[in-house]
Amino acid sequence: MSLRRPTAPGLDGVRAVAVLLVVLFHVAPAWLPGGYVGVDVFFVLSGFLITTVLMEDAARAQHFDLPSFWVRRARRLVPAATLMIVVVAALTLVVGRDTGAGLRWQVLGGLTWTSNWFQVAQGWAYAEQGEPPVLNHLWSLGIEEQFYVVWPALLALGLLVMSRRRLAGAMLALALVSAALMGATYDAGDPTRAYVGTDTHVFGLLIGGALALAKVPHLLRSDRSPPARRTRLVMTGLGVTGLGVVVAYAVLVSWSGPVTYRGGLLVASLASGAVVVAAANRTAFAAALSLAPLRWVGARSYGIYLWHWPLIVLATRIAPPDRAVEAGVLAVGASVAVAAASYRFVEMPMRMDGIGLTLRRWVSPIERLVAHRRRPAYRWVLAVAVSAAVLVGAVTAVGTAPDESRLQASLLHGQRLLAGGAGEPVAPDPEAAAGGAQVPATCRTVGTSVRVSAFGDSVLVAAAPELLGTMARLRATARVGWQYEDVAAAVRKAAARGVLGPVVLIGTGTNGLVDRDDLDRLVRRQLAGHEVVLVSPYVPGRSWQKGALSSVRRVARDHDAVRLADWHGAVAGRDALLAADRVHPNERGARLYTRLVRESLGSC
Template sequence: MSVPTKRLAGLDGLRGIAVGLVVVFHFFPAALPGGFIGVDVFFVISGFLITGLLLTERDRTGRISLGRFWQRRALRLVPPLIPLILIAATAAWLIGGDVLVGLGWQLIGAATFGYNWVSIAGSASYFSATAPELFRNLWSLAVEEQFYLIWPFALLALLLVRNDPLRLGLVSALALASALWMGLLYQPGDPTRVYYGSDTHSFGLFTGAALALLLHRSGGGARPVSRLAALLGRWRPGLGVAALAGVLVAAFLLPDTGATTYRGGLLAVSLLTAVVIWAAVQGRRFGAALDTGTLRYLGERSYGIYLWHWPVLVLLQSLWPAALTSPTVLTSIVIGLPALSLTLLAAGASYRWLEVPVRSNGVRGSIRRLRTRAARSSYRRGWVALAVVTGLLLTGGTTAAIVTAPQQTSAQSEIERGQKALDAAERQALQAERRASRSAAAAPASAGAGERITAVGDSVMLASAPELQAGFPGIAIDAAVSRGMAAAPDILKAQAESGALRPVVVVGLGTNGPIRASQLDDIRAVIGPDRELVLVTAFAERDWTAGVNDALVAFAGRYRAVELADWHGAIAPHTDLLAGDNVHPGPTGGRIYTESVRAALDRLAHTPPAFGGLDAYRAPDPMRPLEHRPPRMP
């Protein structure tokens, strides 16, 4: 027996779980740091259902109608997209600012179902907080649509293979090849390429397809039931529960940018999901347990919920960016809960008045029914007229949003300003070297205040580079976007080996992820005991920021030659000086960053040397609360 076309037990409930994981991950990231795996659960469900439908059609009719297949997919996916794009783009235009950046190419990606590849080509990042893409969540829809376009042809070719185990092995090999390709292409830092790529992230779809082929094969004919099959049948509910538990554990444990996720973690989630689907559709009890009222309700509306949740969140954050500087719990209440309510309302309306009618009657049939009902009632004609006028206004708003969209976010502008300053300093240094090489007798240039300072940092330091250069002429700055503390030891080691490392080292690398004490120990080991070290505290609405700053305070408290530049304390009362992401400073904020570094250097200058461990000679650090300072160690 083929995978049936009727409603399969447990799949709506599993969809509800999947969309819940994704929504919680985006709305309340501290609560479910691995909730992004809900997308992979969707991929397995989609691969299973689509393959099952195609196999069933071939069994029933002896052929597969590709035109009808793609038409059904379009009717399912396109109608809910149209109001989402019109409403969200118009709202973004009314709000203005960073939320409009890149809107044109986002709409091109949405219209062509190529959002993932358009994003990759434009070097957009799924993990970036500096570019609030309004339709970023459409990347996964693009991956599925590309699969729907190609897979029917591949399946027709596979069906020419008469050997069922070979056919199943070939599909499994495709899944494994995609997962291996993801692991090979993965690079630490920003894994957007392997996360977005259809080539690297299709293993879930192929896993679902393989399961459909397996059930199609195992159900055909009156085959004898093996001992293994009988045993699996008895264990089916328990295996389903265990697999579902494994998926939920992964939602708590898998890091969104860690190597574990992309070198086996997501593949494991896909395989566990396949076990859940098998247990649900083959066993009544487990499938019925998944299809509880709430989960089934969410699952039936999961497409709309997934479409709306991200644009709603981005719009609310753009409308009230100050909330991003609040503690995580307050942010969840102020933004997460209203976003959740609006998402459920929009998805419910879409399901009732758009998705179900179009699915049942088609686009033309739905329009005819609407006309018939409107002709019978002036009240309904009024609503239809209002809907038409609203649609025209939204179309105009979307057009205006595209025309007025800025080229880059305010954060990107500040980062670019800093990069230009570093590039100009590098050109000046090269010119000075050439002049010196042409005239050995030339008088040496006067040393600036920054000639003794090497600074290594992330995009926050990069945005502050012009002010650091003005405040410390001659300072050597090595700053880059998305850099974390783990990169510092290697960078400093290379500078030390080349003789470029200066007597004072400033490190500002706490924005992009947690840090370990061992990383700070490595930094100090590289620079040696004869150099002084300034650690810049982090300011960002990130789950790890408090831990980063605590680690920096504890480390600085252990050594006389280590000081804190309290960027966090200095900028916290002046968040209006930050870009729209509430992380990167503009010129005035850059001066505050510079002054926090200067204050740390002044304290280092007034720190007496150690004589027999008489640490009391060192003046208290006014930027480090005494109650948080650990005992000093000589």
């Protein structure tokens, strides 16, 4: 019997579709808000392929050779990922701008294939836009590798006590349990735990494995005859429908919404199962996915996935905010080129010849030069020098990386100050009860003689140390990640309790649109009789900046009692006043923020 494995070319096309969805989501999430579903397509395909390979190998050898399987998985995954981690770590030293923050834990998680659990333990928000970790994407590889370690042994044991059909049913039951856990652990404030946990997101791999165990014919099975023409037509219809569901999901369903976690991803995974089965047979659907460009991308999809995210993070950290999409596109182009080189020189040699033999082959030319005392060729000197520099840079980057960025430290400090007594007052304000301030609110009196109630998002949190240091009578309620709705609700709550100061400062629009009509109602009703200062938002490169800025400026123009602190106009293009994310103020920016707030009430 031939040892050559049967192939299904259409599955490379499935890989291509999956990685293209993920890449587009990372480059321009506003254009494809549900592109993250590509990861779930990968999960279903991986579960299907791994289980099929295990069953076929067991059929040939009459037993499960688990050590051989794990060695093949290591050859396939470890060298390319390790190379990427080392190079990216070194690049953080070159790029700077706090790209190395938290690198030590990211590298450790990546090298041990536990990145998802490190993200949970460290409290990293998966959807962090300002300063995303450069190795954030390794969470999915962690789930896959953990599955590869555990599942083969469970499969072998399971088949000792039950049939393939019953084991497939048990896997589907476990998939439902996993999906239910995802829904149960969903937190609207930050769904990271529900999304990256192995227990909550393993259902795609289980669905794929169940399909491999079920009596479904496909090209990778040696014990099944090809399906009849009618069956292939049905498979084509299911594949087209499944792909339509996946694409619709990618266009319509955002990452953070409840639909994603309460059945959405489960439905997308089941649809992906239909895509995989149709692509694994001789169907018209599989023929379309077997086109040469798709197969080329699919074969290199692992490398593209490895490299695209860190290169996007590094490129967008360097580029101006209004060129973030262009920088991301260039980074994707670079990742495809690097992935092609990795596929040729790293992945395929390691898979075919093994890690040890490939490494010896790389080193042997240098050994021969040393043994024969010949003058080394220039290219070998350059290769050794670059390799040594990258390795030294990576070790240095990991050894010197701070646990948190300067912005993270600033936000934590500001949040602690607000939580330590500089928040919303607990007693009604006698000045407000008397109908307003006895002392006019001016640049000199605001926050000193005249009390200020401030409400806002993370920009206000970052500016809090300077605001509180300058204005002793300022009390602030602000949270990282707050949308306009959160800020408005906090203002209304304080107004209902009668604890607003004569001057009310509102800073919002950093994380999303500002509802102009609602802000207008807030000013006319709850804030009637108060001096109101609105801070114009500055969030370059974000799709909502124009709308949020327009809303704030319009309300400020429409009301005599509303002043505009033009933060946007003051800092646009002045990166020296901003943190590495080019949104939040640094220490100098916080001083400017405070001055703008005071000067909005009159010249000092």
